[in-house]
Amino acid sequence: MLRLHYAPDNASLIIRIALEELELPYETRLVDRRASAQKSPAYRALNPRGQIPVLETPEGPIFETAAILLWLTETSGALAPPPGDPARGAFLSWMVALSNGMQSDLRRMFYPARYVGEDPAAVAAHRALTVDRLGAALDRLESLAGAGHGWFCGETPSVLDIYAAVMMRWMALYPEGHTGWFRRARWPALDALAARLEIRPAVARACDREGLGPTPLTAPRLPGA
Numbered sequence: 001m002l003r004l005h006y007a008p009d010n011a012s013l014i015i016r017i018a019l020e021e022l023e024l025p026y027e028t029r030l031v032d033r034r035a036s037a038q039k040s041p042a043y044r045a046l047n048p049r050g051q052i053p054v055l056e057t058p059e060g061p062i063f064e065t066a067a068i069l070l071w072l073t074e075t076s077g078a079l080a081p082p083p084g085d086p087a088r089g090a091f092l093s094w095m096v097a098l099s100n101g102m103q104s105d106l107r108r109m110f111y112p113a114r115y116v117g118e119d120p121a122a123v124a125a126h127r128a129l130t131v132d133r134l135g136a137a138l139d140r141l142e143s144l145a146g147a148g149h150g151w152f153c154g155e156t157p158s159v160l161d162i163y164a165a166v167m168m169r170w171m172a173l174y175p176e177g178h179t180g181w182f183r184r185a186r187w188p189a190l191d192a193l194a195a196r197l198e199i200r201p202a203v204a205r206a207c208d209r210e211g212l213g214p215t216p217l218t219a220p221r222l223p224g225a
């Protein structure tokens with residue numbers, strides 16, 4: 001049985017949506033973030049980086065969102081162009097770009113002190129630069145999303161769509177008080193993609209389980225709000 005270590009609206013949401021889309025049986029373990037349980041020795045035995053998510057699998061624990069998504073697509077043969085498919089190269093490139101670029105920049109937005117310390121001016125400058133990079137990354141994704149097919153990789157959704165739409169949710173919500181730069185109307189193709197994703201039963205089910213409200217990807221609200 002797969003076991004997802006999660007906290008509501010954390011990166012584990014991306015994995016939960018993929019698991020629901022794939023209709024795989026899984027159980028969940030809540031990581032108590034208020035107690036920083038992700039930094040505990042027991043959790044670090046699963047993910048030495050002390051971050052959420054981890055997916056426990058028959059092949060051992062897997063950490064890093066992108067790694068888990070790749071493992072799920074490979075073992076299920078779904079939600080990604082398979083090896084040998086002409087779309088595979090672009091898929092892998094964008095997966096790494098989302099992980100290494102966009103998600104890393106979101107961490108810079110969420111935890112600026114870990115990058116530049118506590119000085120408010122340094123934090124403000126750091127966030128301003130990060131916001132510019134996030135906007136440019138969304139502009140690039142917008143071109144890809146508007147390239148003539150329904151989803152990033154063609155006519156069926158892939159984990160790329162899930163990954164990007166959830167990160168856009170976070171940009172709209174976090175960190176509270178620093179989201180004014182994010183204007184969904186600037187990226188209409190991405191917004192339309194999020195709308196198509198949001199009405200899929202598996203996506204609605206996953207978001208519902210985390211208490212994210214009725215329009216979690218297009219008009220997000222804070223969990224439980």
Ligand SMILES: N[C@@H](CCC(=O)N[C@@H](CS)C(=O)NCC(=O)O)C(=O)O
Pocket residue numbers: 009010011012038050051052053063064065066103107
């Ligand atoms: N690159 C990591 C990032 C994961 C990540 O940022 N997780 C956040 C929750 S969304 C976390 O664990 N934050 C707590 C911390 O860094 O201490 C991944 O994709 O798994």
